[in-house]
Amino acid sequence: MPANHPDAPMSATEEEHRRELFDAMKPVQLMLGSWRGTTQKEVGDFKGLDHSSWVWDLKTDRHQPAMVTLSDASPYIRSGRLTYLPDRKIFQLTAVDPDGVARTLEGTYSQQPETFTGEDRQPHTKYKLELTQVDPPNQRDQWQLVFNQQENNRYLLEVAKKRGARFLRMDTVATQREGTSFAKSDEGYGQKECVISGGLGTIQLSHKGKSYWVCCTGCKAAFEEDPETWIAAYEKKKAK
Incomplete structure (x- = not known):
């Protein structure tokens, strides 16, 4: 079986690549599950609502696993694929907006993951993952996204566009986990x-x-x- 065949056994180097990827993405795995988001700015006469879910995709490219998301209502990310590139030590997100435009964004933590005790006396994690579009057709359409994890059950998606030499925030989506509490660690x-x-x-x-x-x-x-x-x-x- 050829080495590049999708079902071919993984080499030791490839196994190490995958393990480094999973280790780097452990904090980001807090986003696994279903979420409900509300935009800060109005979409029409109301705030925009977003129902999204994140799961691991280990089949599309088993040598480069990724967390994927789908939403039928998001004003910014209708589908996305988030992974980590060990050779470059960066995160990469491929996102498709409601108009079908695909964008590749790359970056790393602007605020490193930090564990703290929440009001529920459980360990929670916060961080800021900042990703900037690397393939903009022009500077006026260059996006920057920040996943601002506030606690295990809540994160902000901060959306900015390039204006001159700076990125200016155009919206923030306040996102809350649907369902029961999801503690990063618990008994057992x-x-x-x-x-x-x-x-x-x-x-x-x-x-x-x-x-x-x-x-x-x-x-x-x-x-x-x-x-x-x-x-x-x-x-x-x-x-x-």
């Missing part, structure tokens, strides 16, 4: 580590009589398709 977190991403496991699966955890439906689908490969990589990681 070590036993709930996602066998694929290393994040907090929220879905329990079974294989050959043993139980494993995954963090989202994307990891669940990948595990069920090829459990032996993911378990072997997970056991190898734990043995180090």
